[in-house]
Every structure is written in C-alpha cells, then in structure tokens.
Amino acid sequence: MTRRFLHAAMVATALVAGTAFVVAPTLTEAHGYKAGSVEIGHPWSRATPAGAKVAGGFLKLHNEGTEADRLVSVASDIADTVEIHEMAMAADGTASMHRLDNGVEIPAGATVELKPGSFHIMFIGLKKPLVEGEKFEGTLTFEKAGTVKVEFAIEAMGKGGADHGAHQGH
C-alpha cells in the first residue's frame, strides 16, 4: 500500500516533468534507490544559469523500518560543499534558510520530501553549470541505513516553485 503510493507519486513527478517532450520520457524518468529500510525516490536538481554558484537538490525519503533514521549528510563532486537546509516562510511571506547540522529525521513509517520551499540539499560552490537532461552523482549518508550512491537528474530551470535566487548570499 505504502509502496504503491510512493510509486504513484514518483510517476506523477515524472509526468509533470515530462510535459514538454512526450517522445523523450527517459530524460525525466523517475528513478529510485534503497538503503537499509530507507527508500529514496527520484533525486533531482535544476539546471543553473551560467555563473550560478549554488543549486538545490531534492528527493523523497520513505522509511519502511520500525525505527527513525536520519539523512545526516550528502556529498558530491559537483560542488565544493554540500549542506542540508530548511527553508521556512515567515508570516509576512519572506523566506529564510538555515543549515540543519543534524540533517533531516525520517520517522519510522514516514515519508519526508526534500523539495523546493522546504527541506533541501544545497550544492554550494558549483564547479560547472548544471545542464538539463544530464545527471550527476551524489552520496547520501544515513545514521542507520549507511551510505548510498545516487544520481541526481537535472531538470528544467525554474521547475518546482520557490527558487534559490534568494540563496546566493550564503
């Protein structure tokens, strides 16, 4: 049941991403990974304009286990440093970001989505622009489930709402 729900959500993501090119669904095909009892759904990032120094990373985490786990760190050769951030919207509509030094908790049985405007991975000090349709490698480390290599699919610039434009300062 839960598995089926996750799968349906991943397919929905692929459909949204694939609207422009019906004949080339492989570019944005949903992909997933497993580490211990944690399922990792569709890691993705966004194409960046030339000169951009930061990019966000997004994915869905589902904990099938009976104990909470935690995404504690992310690494990638694409950037100088990688942090886990949370974005919060204040009552007046301004967004603020902060780094989560202890990562993101994934309660037992829960699904936590890293997405624009919420929890996200932050690639800081990009070594090259991210190009739509390409992929790059990253390594996720969980407190209990350990380490797993994933590929982030680079999707269209501006996809998924709240942008990281306000983010250039940090």
Ligand SMILES: [Cu+2]
């Ligand atoms: Cu951020």
